[in-house]
Amino acid sequence: MTPQTVRVELAAAGGCDRSYDIRVGQGILAEIGPQLAAHKVTRAVVIADAAVVAQHARIALESLHAAGLDTLVLEVASGEGSKAAGEAARLWGDLAEAAVDRKTHIVAVGGGVVGDLAGFVAATYVRGLAVWQVPTTLVAQVDSAIGGKTGINLPAGKNLVGCFWQPRGVFSDINSLATLPKREYLSGLAEVVKYGVIRDESFFAWLEEHRQAVAAADPAALHHIILTSSRHKAEVVSQDEHETSGLRAILNYGHTFAHAFESASGYGRFLHGEAVSLGMVAAARLACRLGRIDSELVDRQNRLLAELGLPTDVDSVARELATDELLAIMRRDKKAVSGQLRFVLPTRLGHVELVDGISAADVAAVLETTGLEATG
Amino acid sequence: MTPQTVRVELAAAGGCDRSYDIRVGQGILAEIGPQLAAHKVTRAVVIADAAVVAQHARIALESLHAAGLDTLVLEVASGEGSKAAGEAARLWGDLAEAAVDRKTHIVAVGGGVVGDLAGFVAATYVRGLAVWQVPTTLVAQVDSAIGGKTGINLPAGKNLVGCFWQPRGVFSDINSLATLPKREYLSGLAEVVKYGVIRDESFFAWLEEHRQAVAAADPAALHHIILTSSRHKAEVVSQDEHETSGLRAILNYGHTFAHAFESASGYGRFLHGEAVSLGMVAAARLACRLGRIDSELVDRQNRLLAELGLPTDVDSVARELATDELLAIMRRDKKAVSGQLRFVLPTRLGHVELVDGISAADVAAVLETTGLEATG
Numbered sequence: 214m215t216p217q218t219v220r221v222e223l224a225a226a227g228g229c230d231r232s233y234d235i236r237v238g239q240g241i242l243a244e245i246g247p248q249l250a251a252h253k254v255t256r257a258v259v260i261a262d263a264a265v266v267a268q269h270a271r272i273a274l275e276s277l278h279a280a281g282l283d284t285l286v287l288e289v290a291s292g293e294g295s296k297a298a299g300e301a302a303r304l305w306g307d308l309a310e311a312a313v314d315r316k317t318h319i320v321a322v323g324g325g326v327v328g329d330l331a332g333f334v335a336a337t338y339v340r341g342l343a344v345w346q347v348p349t350t351l352v353a354q355v356d357s358a359i360g361g362k363t364g365i366n367l368p369a370g371k372n373l374v375g376c377f378w379q380p381r382g383v384f385s386d387i388n389s390l391a392t393l394p395k396r397e398y399l400s401g402l403a404e405v406v407k408y409g410v411i412r413d414e415s416f417f418a419w420l421e422e423h424r425q426a427v428a429a430a431d432p433a434a435l436h437h438i439i440l441t442s443s444r445h446k447a448e449v450v451s452q453d454e455h456e457t458s459g460l461r462a463i464l465n466y467g468h469t470f471a472h473a474f475e476s477a478s479g480y481g482r483f484l485h486g487e488a489v490s491l492g493m494v495a496a497a498r499l500a501c502r503l504g505r506i507d508s509e510l511v512d513r514q515n516r517l518l519a520e521l522g523l524p525t526d527v528d529s530v531a532r533e534l535a536t537d538e539l540l541a542i543m544r545r546d547k548k549a550v551s552g553q554l555r556f557v558l559p560t561r562l563g564h565v566e567l568v569d570g571i572s573a574a575d576v577a578a579v580l581e582t583t584g585l586e587a588t589g
Numbered sequence: 590m591t592p593q594t595v596r597v598e599l600a601a602a603g604g605c606d607r608s609y610d611i612r613v614g615q616g617i618l619a620e621i622g623p624q625l626a627a628h629k630v631t632r633a634v635v636i637a638d639a640a641v642v643a644q645h646a647r648i649a650l651e652s653l654h655a656a657g658l659d660t661l662v663l664e665v666a667s668g669e670g671s672k673a674a675g676e677a678a679r680l681w682g683d684l685a686e687a688a689v690d691r692k693t694h695i696v697a698v699g700g701g702v703v704g705d706l707a708g709f710v711a712a713t714y715v716r717g718l719a720v721w722q723v724p725t726t727l728v729a730q731v732d733s734a735i736g737g738k739t740g741i742n743l744p745a746g747k748n749l750v751g752c753f754w755q756p757r758g759v760f761s762d763i764n765s766l767a768t769l770p771k772r773e774y775l776s777g778l779a780e781v782v783k784y785g786v787i788r789d790e791s792f793f794a795w796l797e798e799h800r801q802a803v804a805a806a807d808p809a810a811l812h813h814i815i816l817t818s819s820r821h822k823a824e825v826v827s828q829d830e831h832e833t834s835g836l837r838a839i840l841n842y843g844h845t846f847a848h849a850f851e852s853a854s855g856y857g858r859f860l861h862g863e864a865v866s867l868g869m870v871a872a873a874r875l876a877c878r879l880g881r882i883d884s885e886l887v888d889r890q891n892r893l894l895a896e897l898g899l900p901t902d903v904d905s906v907a908r909e910l911a912t913d914e915l916l917a918i919m920r921r922d923k924k925a926v927s928g929q930l931r932f933v934l935p936t937r938l939g940h941v942e943l944v945d946g947i948s949a950a951d952v953a954a955v956l957e958t959t960g961l962e963a964t965g
Contacts, residue, residue: 224602226600226602229833298674298677298678298681301674302674305674305743305749305750306743306744306745309743309745309746309749309921310745312920312921312928314928333713336752337709337713337750337751337752338749338750339749339750339751340738340740340751340752340753340832341752341753341831362716364716367681367682367685368682369682369685369686370685373681373684373685373714373715374681374713374714374715375713375715375716376712376713376716376717376752377716377717455717456716457605544688545685545688552688552690
């Protein structure tokens with residue numbers, strides 16, 4: 214499979230074209246040095262997840278060195294705990310220590326945690342450094358590395374602090390996924406299934422048909438799902454970069470529930486994608502309860518998630534967590550307005566809508582169901 | 590004097606006009622409630638300097654209440670020490686605690702510290718809340734509240750972390766200045782003199798002529814200097830919002846030295862404007878040493894600064910601080926590129942240029958002079 218490029222089209226600002234390319238393929242990590250050199254960059258700070266420093270970050274570094282760039286590596290401990298204000302402050306201090314100037318570019322190598330954290334640090338250091346995203350997990354390649362959302366968590370909730378800060382480019386090297394623990398890989402598939410549910414019925418059907426190759430991380434299947442997911446994400450971001458028209462919100466299908474599950478269970482019990490899978494199950498149930506879809510679609514979605522090894526048993530999760538607390542967290546969600554509950558809900562396979570003014574009673578009912586609709 | 594309006598013209602982004610108005614006048618703080626109500630805002634969080642909570646913030650609050658807005662007040666301790674990562678984190682937590690959503694507006698009431706800190710918190714909370722600036726010090730009214738620079742300090746240097754985040758509007762109420770300590774008022778005049786030196790020879794002459802009314806904070810003189818300064822700042826920001834063309838850098842005349850004086854002396858010894866006054870003295874000397882201006886202009890600038898009660902004795906300051914440390918700090922300045930020293934230097938009264946590649950020896954010579962050129 215030849216490497217391919219997906220363009221994220223963005224409106225120019227201050228006379229500068231901010232559009233950028235996502236490169237998808239095997240071995241494209243080695244392109245990063247020549248690419249930055251072509252942008253006349255002479256110094257790069259690689260912010261890397263500790264788990265990938267010895268492997269993927271080293272490939273990026275060697276490519277940068279070979280292209281003549283001066284480099285520095287800053288390591289970030291693996292795990293959601295690093296996406297915190299204290300860690301941002303440590304990195305700001307490290308950049309100051311290294312006398313980093315406005316012409317230095319940041320290269321973020323790792324999963325969603327490093328991409329979001331390094332993106333936020335880049336967005337805010339000396340009022341903005343250029344950043345390149347090098348996602349090394351599936352969830353980052355298909356979702357978080359694309360679109361310019363950066364941020365950190367607060368104890369009160371995920372991603373409550375952050376900026377929109379678009380990268381200069383994204384390098385999604387399929388080879389990076391070979392070292393990914395199975396559980397992390399599978400969790401990334403939740404966002405992939407999501408694109409099928411929200412925008413692409415035929416992609417959903419393709420995933421059903423190729424579920425074994427997808428679950429086994431077959432390279433050809435990977436190439437197809439990363440490329441297709443990147444195209445969907447890029448199209449949505451191009452049309453609603455700052456989440457102002459409401460379109461971009463469709464990407465949050467399943468996420469309002471997911472954030473509540475993650476927050477109430479204390480971050481760490483679920484991988485993000487696992488929480489998204491459970492959130493999609495809950496959201497589909499809610500849509501069904503409100504008469505927007507029938508139970509066949511709920512079952513079809515949940516069956517694919519389960520076949521891909523993703524958790525779908527919302528009932529056991531909901532039994533452990535207090536419904537009141539989940540509702541309180543959802544009211545604090547960034548998409549919430551004046552404490553009103555809003556959800557992205559399907560109307561049919563391949564189409565969703567942002568629905569306002571959903572009653573707490575309906576949400577609670579979905580979380581307190583006895584499990585008749587659950588498939589997991 | 591009737592209140593007047595200065596427009597900050599900005600390029601639209603995502604179809605939204607981002608231009609905004611600066612209102613200058615006596616008593617215009619009472620306009621804030623009706624203004625926000627006209628923007629359909631229903632909830633505002635007032636972030637206020639502890640020193641002005643009981644007076645100016647209360648006027649703003651009463652105006653907001655009278656216009657039907659729901660409000661919350663968050664207090665910030667007075668002083669540069671509040672412009673820190675820990676304080677930003679505290680405010681983020683307070684906003685989360687209050688379940689602030691994206692439709693809530695922030696109203697920053699205070700001087701540069703609160704404006705920069707509250708602006709940064711607004712820029713980064715849920716990826717961006719609208720903010721209104723209500724500057725209550727002279728330096729904030731003539732400079733920091735206009736133009737969208739927000740940020741916090743790091744131990745390694747001032748304003749090393751921040752974002753560009755334009756306010757929705759600025760309310761510069763001349764009445765606020767009545768409660769300002771004399772020393773703080775005078776320090777604000779450094780930025781006013783700066784506009785004369787960098788862009789406006791006739792304004793400089795006006796300041797010379799009316800120096801007694803200006804030093805005495807006569808309301809008519811205040812109205813003129815705030816309006817004129819706001820116009821200059823607005824014009825420069827309109828032409829180079831993100832400091833990309835180099836034009837906006839002219840506003841940093843005197844500031845590279847000033848930041849070094851402030852940082853090396855541990856923030857707190859000098860008010861910002863006092864450091865800027867000393868920085869302008871040093872920058873003018875440097876320009877003279879490099880043959881860009883003659884010593885008459887150096888003397889004329891320094892005489893006006895001294896007559897307005899501003900410090901100009903760079904020699905005693907330089908004797909106390911290590912030249913090496915000052916140079917190291919200047920190399921870390923945000924405007925520095927690859928450790929090269931850059932300064933904004935006058936070529937004649939009313940005109941400055943950004944000059945690259947200035948040798949450390951020339952800068953050191955200006956700091957280690959025996960004081961022959963000093964007028965203070």
